[in-house]
Amino acid sequence: MKKSSELSLIKNRDYKKSNELINAKGKGTILSQKLFALGMLHVTVDETHSVVATIAGKELRAAFKSDSGSLYTHIEEACDKSMSSTGATIFDWQILEKDPDKDSLVARQVVTDAEFKDGTLKLRYNNKLTDKIIDLKTNYTILSLSETMSIKSVHTLKLHEILKSAYDLECARTKDNGEHLFYFHNMDLKLRLGIVTARGDRVVAKELAKEYPDYEMITERLxxxxxxxxxxxxxxxxxxxxKAVDELNKKTNLRVKYEGHKVGRLKVGINFWVSKADNKPTGKESVKPVLSDKDKDAILDDLYEVMHCDFKLAEIREICKHADFDKTKILNAYEYMHSYNSSIDIPIAFMKSAISNEYSVESLKKITKVPKNAFNRFEQNTNENFELLEKQLLDN
DNA sequence: ATTCGCGGGAGCCTAACCGC
DNA sequence: GCGGTTAGGCTCCCGCGAAT
Structure with missing residues (x-):
């Protein structure tokens, strides 16, 4: 087992989530998903081989943009097992896993224990899922904490994870970073999004365990x-x-178009065309929109979420003004700063200079071959893994 | 003629929020 | 903490046009 110090592996704004957790058909609330993302920042493994995530109160507050006292009440309630019947606590996050012995699916509770004391939240995850939470070597997706935290709807959050994991995998497999097409049956999507659950229906559970489930049959039964x-x-x-695709296009790095997939006249599924929003300036984007104060506040809020560990709000505002509230430029410069190998004396001056010169991680790569912290980078797997991953991915 | 997609919208229910 | 308001999830209905 690894020492806990080695396990707190994510210092920057990205976190990893195993594709098994992403693609598991199960229920989860927006709170549980966001707490999972935040929890990944400080992770240890306890004596029972369970993953324990620790989140400080001020992180919760900053991340949820809350200044009122209600956030803590909220989290206390979410951690209260006695309220579990309402379906609103983090204990209600369940995933369906294939049971190798029984040729069926079993539901696993993801968070088994939660404690909120002295302003610090401790979450203990199911120890059967430990290898799906930490120390991920293959078959995972890198997600952006700031993107996850800015999303409002749980459907958007899940859809983003599903599409990003599928997209990254396809890009790595085909070595083509362009647009890729993914098809999902409506019922498959509803199950993945946690909109419908198999409940106690054994026939459905058994069907879902198959490599190619008959979603039409499941739809009929449900x-x-x-x-x-x-x-x-x-x-x-x-x-x-x-709603989800609109929010996704607005708030994340993915660009998604979709269309109903017809069989006869009926739309039984959905085709998604997914690509990445690149930094390539197009003619349209070069025309600068006039930002209202409200827009500026929103940008400031978003950046605070990402940068509050390194900068005070006033400093971020100063940086914003310097960059003319160009969020992309600022984030590029911030990534650049984090990937910079030497120590930085005056971070704010460094940021301003990086913004003026439009430095990014890309430009750093040209100088230093191996950047310490690569953002949004999909780690290359071996071919053997790809075959396995592809099979899991294309199980529709 | 029938059936379906689609946009618009009403209505119901519950959760979240807000002012006191 | 309480009560009123608002927001979100879900369902149903209407009217139009297109596919069958």
Whole structure:
């Protein structure tokens, strides 16, 4: 077992999440997902081989942009097992895992223990999932903490994880960073998003354990039992997919287009075309929008989430003014600063200079071959792993 | 003619928020 | 802490146009 000091591996704004956790069909609230992301910043392993995540109160506050006292009450309630019946606590985060012995799916509770004391939150994760949470070598997706924290809807959060994990994998497999197409059956998506659950239906659980589940059959069964949600495609599209894709395009680095996938006249699934928003300036983007004070505040808030460990709010405001509130420029410079190998005397001066010269991690790579902290970088796997990953990915 | 997608919108219910 | 308001998740209905 590794020592705890080696396990606190994420110091920057990105965190890893195993694709098994991402693609597990199960329920999770927006709070549990965000707490998971934050928890990844300080992780240890205890004597029972369970992962323990520690989150300081001030991190919670900054991350959830809350100044009122209600946040703590909120988190206390979320950690209260006695309230679990309402379906609103972090203990209600469950994933479905393939049980190798029984040829079926078993539900696992992800967080088994939570303690909120002296302003610090401690989460203990199911020790059966330890190898899916820390020390990930393969089959994981790098997610941006700031992106995760800025997302409002749980559907967007899950869809982002699903599409990013699929996209990164496909990019690495094909060595093509362009646009890729992914197809999901409506029922598959609803299950992955946690909108519908298999509940106690053994037939459904057994079907889902198959390599190519018959989603039509599952849909029919859930329609009969009344457990299906958004029965009509248009409602699913309007209330879930459209909203999530809009938010995703607005707040994350992914660019997503989609269309219903027709069989006959019925739209039984969805095709997603996914690409990455590049820093390549296009003609459209070079026309600078006029920012209102509200826009500026929003940018300031977003940047504070990312940069509050290194800068005070006033300093971030100064940097914003220097960069004319160009968020991309500032983030590039910030990444550059974190990847810079030598020590930095005056961070704010360094940032301003980096912004003026439009330095980024890319420009640093040209100088130093191996940047210490690579952002948004998908680690290359061996070919053998790829075959395995591909199989898991294309199980639809 | 029928069936479906789609946009718009109403309505119900619950959770979250806010002022006191 | 309480009560009123607002927001979000979900379902249903309407009218139009397109596909079958």
């Amino acid at each position: 329609n009969k039992s009344g457990d299906n949600k958004y029965v009509e495609y248009k409602d699913f599209n309007k209330s879930v997919i459209k």
